[in-house]
Amino acid sequence: MTDLTLHTIEDYQKLIDQSIRHLGGYWRTLSGLARVTEELGELAELLLTEEKDPDTVGGELADVFIISTCLANQFATDLTKEYAELGLPALINELDLSGEVGSASFHFLQLSQTAWQCSSYH
Secondary structure (H helix, E strand, O other), X not given: OOOOOOOEHHHHHHHHHHHHHHOOOOOOHHHHHHHHHXXXXXHHHHHOXXXXXXXXXXXXXXXXXXXXXXXXXXXXXXXXXXXXXXXXXXXXXXXXXXXXXXXXXHHHHXXXXXXXXXXXXX
């Protein structure tokens, strides 16, 4: 598997693509839908509890990020373009401009970092 430096959303897409191909390839469409639905259900269950453990929630968010990126790759979706349309930058280090805990950019950066830790196969 090629080593990638993770600076852009495209880099994450490539890393996840390489990892999935290394593990045997993508799922059938219905299986992908079932996987993302399962991960969203697990996240929902955690978010509905009184005591929310940030590490556990982060892990589930990373799962959702990875599975949804797999689906994007499977259907040739350019996430950089999609994020740009939402007003998010393509460079990872530009995502957290506010530095405020609780901001969308802060959580997205945290999610990206957690997803990288969970998906590194090198």
